[in-house]
Amino acid sequence: MSHGHDNPLDHPEVQLASPRGYLVGYVFALAMMILSLGLVKSHALPPAGLMTVLSIIALVVILAQLYFLFHLDLSETQIWHTVALVMTVPLFIMAVGLTIWMFYTLHMRTMIPGLG
Amino acid sequence: MLVDLQGPWNPLFGRLGLLLEVHYNNPVLFFAFELSVVVGVILLFWATCARKWGYIWREWLTTVDHKKIGVMYIVVGLVMMFRGFFDALMIRSQQAIAVGPDSPGVLGAAHGYLPPYHFDQVFTAHGMIMILVAATPILVGMMNIIVPLQIGARDMAYPYLNALGLWLTVVSAALVMIALFIGDFSHAGWVGLAPLTELPYSPGVGVDYWIWSIQIGSVGTTMGAINLIATIIKMRAPGMTWGRIPVFTWTSMASNIIALTSFPVLGVTLALLTFDRYLGTHFFTVGLGGDLMMYTNLFWIWGHPEVYFVVLPAFGMLSEIIPTFSEKPLFGYVTMVIASMAIAAVSWSVWLHHFFTMGAGPNVNAYFSIATMLVGIPTGVKVFNWAFTMYRSRMRFDTPMLWAIGSVFLLISGGMTGMMLAVPAINYIVHNSVFVIAHFHNMFLLIVYAAFGAVTYWFPKVFGFTLDERWGKRFFWFFTAGTLMVFIPMYTLGFMGMTRRLDYVSHTAWWPLLNAEMVGIGLYAISIACFVMQLAVSIRDREKNAVGADAWGTSRTLEWATHSPVPYYNFAVTPIIHDRDEWAWRRKHGLTSLKPDRYVDIHMPKNTAVPLVLGVLSLAFGFAMVWRIWWLAAISAIAMLLVIIYRSFDKDTDYIIPASDVERMEKEMLARAERVEGNAPAPGGAAGGAYASPQAPSKRHQGD
Numbered sequence: 001m002s003h004g005h006d007n008p009l010d011h012p013e014v015q016l017a018s019p020r021g022y023l024v025g026y027v028f029a030l031a032m033m034i035l036s037l038g039l040v041k042s043h044a045l046p047p048a049g050l051m052t053v054l055s056i057i058a059l060v061v062i063l064a065q066l067y068f069l070f071h072l073d074l075s076e077t078q079i080w081h082t083v084a085l086v087m088t089v090p091l092f093i094m095a096v097g098l099t100i101w102m103f104y105t106l107h108m109r110t111m112i113p114g115l116g
Numbered sequence: 117m118l119v120d121l122q123g124p125w126n127p128l129f130g131r132l133g134l135l136l137e138v139h140y141n142n143p144v145l146f147f148a149f150e151l152s153v154v155v156g157v158i159l160l161f162w163a164t165c166a167r168k169w170g171y172i173w174r175e176w177l178t179t180v181d182h183k184k185i186g187v188m189y190i191v192v193g194l195v196m197m198f199r200g201f202f203d204a205l206m207i208r209s210q211q212a213i214a215v216g217p218d219s220p221g222v223l224g225a226a227h228g229y230l231p232p233y234h235f236d237q238v239f240t241a242h243g244m245i246m247i248l249v250a251a252t253p254i255l256v257g258m259m260n261i262i263v264p265l266q267i268g269a270r271d272m273a274y275p276y277l278n279a280l281g282l283w284l285t286v287v288s289a290a291l292v293m294i295a296l297f298i299g300d301f302s303h304a305g306w307v308g309l310a311p312l313t314e315l316p317y318s319p320g321v322g323v324d325y326w327i328w329s330i331q332i333g334s335v336g337t338t339m340g341a342i343n344l345i346a347t348i349i350k351m352r353a354p355g356m357t358w359g360r361i362p363v364f365t366w367t368s369m370a371s372n373i374i375a376l377t378s379f380p381v382l383g384v385t386l387a388l389l390t391f392d393r394y395l396g397t398h399f400f401t402v403g404l405g406g407d408l409m410m411y412t413n414l415f416w417i418w419g420h421p422e423v424y425f426v427v428l429p430a431f432g433m434l435s436e437i438i439p440t441f442s443e444k445p446l447f448g449y450v451t452m453v454i455a456s457m458a459i460a461a462v463s464w465s466v467w468l469h470h471f472f473t474m475g476a477g478p479n480v481n482a483y484f485s486i487a488t489m490l491v492g493i494p495t496g497v498k499v500f501n502w503a504f505t506m507y508r509s510r511m512r513f514d515t516p517m518l519w520a521i522g523s524v525f526l527l528i529s530g531g532m533t534g535m536m537l538a539v540p541a542i543n544y545i546v547h548n549s550v551f552v553i554a555h556f557h558n559m560f561l562l563i564v565y566a567a568f569g570a571v572t573y574w575f576p577k578v579f580g581f582t583l584d585e586r587w588g589k590r591f592f593w594f595f596t597a598g599t600l601m602v603f604i605p606m607y608t609l610g611f612m613g614m615t616r617r618l619d620y621v622s623h624t625a626w627w628p629l630l631n632a633e634m635v636g637i638g639l640y641a642i643s644i645a646c647f648v649m650q651l652a653v654s655i656r657d658r659e660k661n662a663v664g665a666d667a668w669g670t671s672r673t674l675e676w677a678t679h680s681p682v683p684y685y686n687f688a689v690t691p692i693i694h695d696r697d698e699w700a701w702r703r704k705h706g707l708t709s710l711k712p713d714r715y716v717d718i719h720m721p722k723n724t725a726v727p728l729v730l731g732v733l734s735l736a737f738g739f740a741m742v743w744r745i746w747w748l749a750a751i752s753a754i755a756m757l758l759v760i761i762y763r764s765f766d767k768d769t770d771y772i773i774p775a776s777d778v779e780r781m782e783k784e785m786l787a788r789a790e791r792v793e794g795n796a797p798a799p800g801g802a803a804g805g806a807y808a809s810p811q812a813p814s815k816r817h818q819g820d
Contacts, residue, residue: 080349091377094464095417098483102468105477106409 012077025068032061119396121744122319130745131321135299142223142234144206149297178723180275181684182260183578185282189257190571196289197250201644203242205637208602210235212634216624227620235619236303237322241292243306244326247426248333249289251560254567255429256285256340259368261578263344265675265682266362268353268691273346275721276769281340283731288333291738295325299742302326305617307419308389310400310411315393321742324393328738331386334379341375344368353674355693362673362697363446366453367432370460371425377464378421385414394744412471420467424459427559430566431456431498434520436673437566437573438502441517442509443670445697448501455494455501462491472543481540488538495531499524514668515588519569522596523562530558533607551610554603561599568595576667580681580788581658587650594643601636605629662792665710672697679710679785685718685773688782711786715775722771726763730756 009015036057039045045053066072072082124133163169176184213219214228225231230238264272272278295301302322304312313323348369352361361369388399389411398406439446446452468476468484502524511517533555536542546552568591576582609629614621621630654661666676676699678687689712695701702708733752740748 087373088377091464095381098465098468098480099413099417102413102476102480103407103409105480106475109477110475 013071016071016077021068021071025065028064028068029061032057119315119394121315125744127747128745130740130743130748132743132745134321142230144229145296148202152293152297174723177728178725180271180279180721180723180727182264182272182275182278183682183684185278186257186259186261187578188282189253189260189285192286192289193250193252193254193257196245196253196292198644199293200242200245200250201640203238203245205641206230206238207235207242208630208634208637210238210619211621212627212630214619215621215627215630217622225619230619232619233303236305236617237301239617240302240304240306240326241296244302244330245289245292246560247306247422248330249285249292251426251563251567252333252337253285253289254571255371255426255563256281256337258433258567258570258574259344259371259429260340262574262675263365263368264347264351265577265678265686266365266673267348267351267356268674268687268693269347269351270686270690270718271721272343273351274343276724276727276763277339277343279724279727280730281336281343283727284336284339284734285333287731287735287738288329288336290735291325291329291332291742294739295322295329299325307415308411310389310408311402313389313393313411314401324742327386327390327393328741331383331390332734332738334382334386337375338379338383341372341379344372345376353687353691353693356674357693359450360693360696360698363435363449363452363456364429364432364673367428367435367456370456371428371432374421374425374428374460374463378418378425381414382418382422385411385418388414409474412474413467416467416470420470421463423556423559424463426563428456428459430523430563433566433570433573434502434523435498437516437520437569438505439697440573440668440671441512441514441520442506443512444505444509445672445700446501447504447507448497449696451497452501455497458494459491462487462494466491469538469543472540473547478540485538485540489535492531492535495527499527499531512670514572515583515585515592516569516573518589518592519565519572522592523565523569526558526562526565526599530555530562533558546610548615549610550606550614550616553616554606554610557603557606561603568592573668574675576661576663577675577680577682579658580663581654581661582663582667584650584653584657584661587646587653591643591646591650594639594646598636598639598643601639602633603636605632605636662788664789664793666699666703666708672700674698677702677710679789683781683785685720685778688712688778689714689716710789711782715779715782717775718773718778720771720773722769724763724769726759726766729759733759 036054039050039053044050066085070081072078072085074082121131123131123137125131126133163172176188179185210228210230214221214225219227221227221229223229223231228235260272260278264270292301300320300322302308302313302318302325304318304323304326308323308326311317313326348361348365388397391397392399392401392406398404400406400408400411402408435446435452466484466488468474468480469488472481472484502520533551537546537552537555572583572588606629609626612626612629614623614626621627663680665678665680667680674691674693675682677691688710691698733756737749737752737756740746740752
């Protein structure tokens with residue numbers, strides 16, 4: 001039985017923290033936000049293309065933040081956190097995807113065309 | 117104020133001025149109030165006279181011991197179940213009286229004795245209490261006590277978080293009880309029918325009580341889930357591989373994965389509703405782009421996984437009780453584990469069956485119908501596994517086994533009606549009828565049966581003596597008679613077209629069946645009296661009913677490999693696991709002695725009052741938010757934050773029990789075991805050898 005809990009700074013999760021990682025994560029997220037804002041303000045793409053590009057940027061930012069800010073990776077310390085996160089992906093798809101599907105059919109069946 | 121509040125409000129007292137306007141005057145409430153006050157005063161008086169406050173503070177209020185926390189969870193659950201039963205009694209008697217236009221009406225009600233507004237609060241409170249502050253705490257308490265013992269851990273992974281989860285659950289129950297006397301409770305059903313829960317349609321504080329009670333309690337449940345998952349993953353004794361974990365622990369794992377992933381959805385849903393009611397947003401109204409269907413959708417995204425969250429631990433309990441009293445290993449361990457995980461996985465894709473009639477397209481309904489029916493496969497696997505465990509075994513009908521078998525029968529009947537409801541065509545006919553009510557009560561009673569069985573089964577492990585068999589059997593049979601008398605007529609009424617939540621029944625032909633249900637609820641009342649007698653008689657005869665480590669003689673899993681009652685450090689030395697049914701393996705190899713070769717230091721968490729303080733603060737916060745007393749809410753929220761920060765800097769959270777102290781305590785417990793078991797087992801185990809032979813056979817079979 002290890003007695004590492006006496007000093008919180010000894011925890012491996014805490015050891016993973018580094019100013020450089022936080023800074024990189026922060027600057028990257030900020031840059032992506034400015035890029036998105038610029039794209040939208042200048043109408044750089046047609047609406048459908050804009051939506052796609054923004055979604056991809058959002059996904060990349062999420063992954064970058066998970067890596068740089070939450071330090072999720074496949075190391076022994078973090079593997080369970082990463083597994084837990086990956087497990088939420090199907091749940092997310094189910095909860096959001098099935099909801100969209102359901103509300104779409106609901107909309108088609110109950111709304112008067114042209115009013116909704 | 118961002119919203120249009122009706123009635124008085126001032127900065128100091130918030131909406132408490134509403135209390136001056138009495139809406140209804142019901143002697144039932146006064147009876148409940150007097151009962152609570154009298155019982156409370158008696159308890160406080162007793163604690164003071166017997167100078168128990170120091171003991172209660174040290175041993176219970178500030179404890180981080182997972183067993184004591186579990187016991188407190190279960191006590192809260194049982195007390196709230198008693199309250200929920202009274203609500204049920206009121207619902208049933210109202211429906212038995214208020215039938216037909218000629219039925220009498222008293223106390224301001226046109227028919228019966230409960231005006232609609234009060235009746236609606238009663239059924240809302242009944243549903244919310246029974247699910248969230250009765251069933252859930254009892255099951256969480258059971259997991260709390262048993263899981264660390266089954267995997268050979270000293271305590272939970274986060275003992276402090278564990279205590280915090282308990283006190284938040286207590287706050288949830290306390291808010292419901294406060295709502296009974298100060299103000300009123302939600303009248304919108306336990307599911308919170310949107311948009312009835314919105315401020316314009318429910319201008320009182322009832323819905324706010326309902327929101328904050330569930331919100332605070334669900335934070336506690338989520339913390340408990342994190343804790344149990346971490347405990348099962350990280351705290352297992354050496355040799356306890358994934359393939360050797362007892363089935364109850366496996367189902368706890370599955371159940372808490374569900375809790376961890378679904379309770380946040382509930383939290384968000386209620387938070388959005390809170391924004392609607394407090395800030396004037398329009399998430400769940402049709403105004404300004406909101407959608408009231410979205411509330412129902414989000415609620416059931418949590419609500420249906422929640423159903424499996426409560427049923428899976430019950431399956432685990434059955435999987436422990438049935439092999440013990442069949443004197444045989446569980447049939448199909450691997451399929452049992454896979455089935456548990458499969459139920460957890462499917463639980464996320466079935467929620468729409470709660471509103472098949474909402475208007476979704478036929479393909480959507482077909483998808484969710486099939487997904488719902490899929491649940492029947494792993495559940496069926498489990499039923500067959502229990503049946504094959506009992507098949508050609510030496511079955512003993514001790515009280516826990518009776519509850520377990522009753523539970524399996526209820527699972528079969530509830531599962532069959534569930535399959536019927538999974539068909540959208542049938543659902544269109546019986547939607548919102550009492551057939552649905554009978555179905556889900558059938559399923560919840562399965563959990564209650566398993567939980568009562570588990571309480572009886574593990575009681576000697578926690579307290580060192582068994583519960584009285586005679587009163588236990590009376591309790592079981594009266595409870596079963598009540599179940600049949602209430603719910604068979606209810607199924608029938610559902611087919612006859614009776615809808616749910618009726619405060620007045622216009623169709624007089626239903627009266628005989630409603631009276632039959634009234635008889636059933638009377639049988640339930642008798643069964644509760646039997647339960648109280650069972651507890652009283654058992655405590656009186658505790659010396660006579662004292663048992664050693666293996667209370668039932670044929671127990672199989674690791675929790676029976678330590679003393680009864682379990683010492684606060686659980687095991688003198690960390691056990692080494694050799695087999696799936698560790699205790700049965702040790703019995704077979706004659707290794708039942710609880711005396712280790714040598715004693716070692718034990719590292720334990722220290723008691724702390726911080727969780728209790730946070731609980732009190734969150735109660736103040738919840739109460740303040742309900743009545744919109746902003747200054748109190750702000751103070752308690754800031755205080756909570758400060759206490760959490762203070763605690764995070766506290767490094768004095770653990771201590772070491774020296775080996776000599778462990779040896780001294782162990783000697784006392786070994787002496788006790790020798791005394792109660794009569795013939796002292798020699799080191800190495802007297803009962804070794806014969807497979808699954810009862811260790812203390814002299815006192816067991818007398819009740820059969």
